[in-house]
Amino acid sequence: MNNFIKSCLFAFLSMLTLTVVAQNRTISIQSTFKDISGKPIPDGDQEVTFRLYKEDGSPMWDETTMVDVQSGVFSHLLGSANPFNDLGIFSNKLFLGIKPLGQPELVPRTELTYAPYAMAVNSIAGLDKSASFENIGGHPALKVTSTLTPKDIRSSANNYGDNDTGINFPDDGEMDLICNGIPVMKTFHNTQNFGVHFPQHVGFGPDANNSSLLIGIGDNNTGISHPAEDDLRIVTNGADRITIKPDGKVGIGTSSPNISLAIGDHDTGIKHLADGALAFQTNGTERLRIFDNGRIKIGGDSGNNGAVAPLEVDIEGNTTNSSYRSVVNNTADWKQMWHGTPGCNAFGFIETKCGASGGNFGNVAIGVKGDVVVNGSVVSATGISWSDKRIKNILGISNAKNDLDLIKKIEITDYEHIDKVFNDRRVIKKVIAQQVESLLPNVVSSTRRVIPSVYENATRVDFEKGILTISTNKKHEFIAGDMVELKCFEGRNYREIEVIEVKDEYTFTVKAETDPKEVFVYGKYVDDFRAVDYDAIAMLNVSATQELIRKVEALEAANALLNKSNDSLLKENKMLKDATSSIEARLQKLESLSVKSEASNSVSAVVK
Known part of the structure; x- marks a missing residue:
């Protein structure tokens, strides 16, 4: 750049817009840098010193700053690097000098042709009066050098061209607006207040004369009314719409609110x-x-x-035993409570029907038409479902034998949630929707929901021009167009934000408003998130249990027949045992007689 500047012969001030703004006091300029051949200098930043000179060449102000040169053109706000603390310099004819870094100041200097400095007016409307814009207290201000009478500043219109309507400056720091010789508006010395001198009405609009302050748009009864001390009303079409009472209470549609904001009547x-x-x-x-x-x-x-x-x-209703009720304890814990007939148990803060009464739902705390979706648990003492046959087209009794076969195939699984922050942390024993769906597709439904498919902190987060580039340690398995959920530790969370680009299996981009610094990648949204109708499985279990009962009853009947047959056999067996015992007794007698006979014969033989 320095080599180029050496060949730069001149700078054209192609456009010069000069404005001193009271808030920031800057002068906007635009200039063109060209080389000796008339071509724009190369694009880039260039350090430049700007200096303002009086007509005699004495310097009045300078600043050095970097300017961005594009196609040879740059813009700059003089005073942005070194503020114009003394606006008095603009009472002089000024010339602007431009000096690039390491080079002599470019010539010729350019005169500020439209001066933002002091303006003097020698006469006003032909009068021997004057006013000027000067630096007063560090701010540009209009200074009037003499007191003006009402006729000095007034309308020239024929209807209002009189000598007692206009603006008067009666004292230092005061100004009056005069109408027909009467001061209708006044500013006060050393304050920021102004006063309205009409005793009753100030109107804006046609025929605006019915309220203390009335904004009339085509009528004369719309505006702001001040009917009593410290009482303010907003009126439309002649009727009070909003009332502000002395104690600050506000009424909409009522003029007597007794709460902070009453709507329609005084206590609603x-x-x-x-x-x-x-x-x-x-x-x-x-x-x-x-x-x-x-x-x-x-x-x-x-x-x-x-x-x-x-x-x-918390719906208390009456104190019947059939009412739903929740109560407030002095602690933040969920506790058991009693209500109605002693012995009626309630769990948590919800008590359902209990005691001897029944026949109705009691006092309903929450009524919902449609689904209630809960991310956590629903805790209650009981559950009641609509089941009137008049709302149903009954197709028939379920096949209990098939239901028993199905219930045997359903797998009861032990599992834990991946997301333990928003879900139960315990080991859960339930079914898996996909497995149940293979057996009973009609008890499984699908919805749209986010899944914790990544569920980890991003390893790297880069933000540039509204694009957030995120890297993960785990393969994210996203594709462009996927909707994902990101939780940010700083700034807003992003739910259902679209993946713009997948750079690789670990990195993807999304649009973002700010740089969150840290990001937790939860996962992506799916349209086939499964839910199981546990009521249907419970009823399947009832049907299967009924089939088991029939089997048990059949077995019991068969067993009864076997028991009856067994009793007959036992009786027959006893008879056989008794007969056998009798025969054995007779045989024993015969054997005894036989022994005696043999012994007698032996004795007879010896005697002979």
């Missing part, structure tokens, strides 16, 4: 309770409260105990 609306806390009430009864920690409580005795969860529903 929003009540400000304390710093960060609001209550919504209707007919004087509080219905909903938002606490300073962001938690919400609906119904019941909202009081000051706070909500034990981000959303707590």
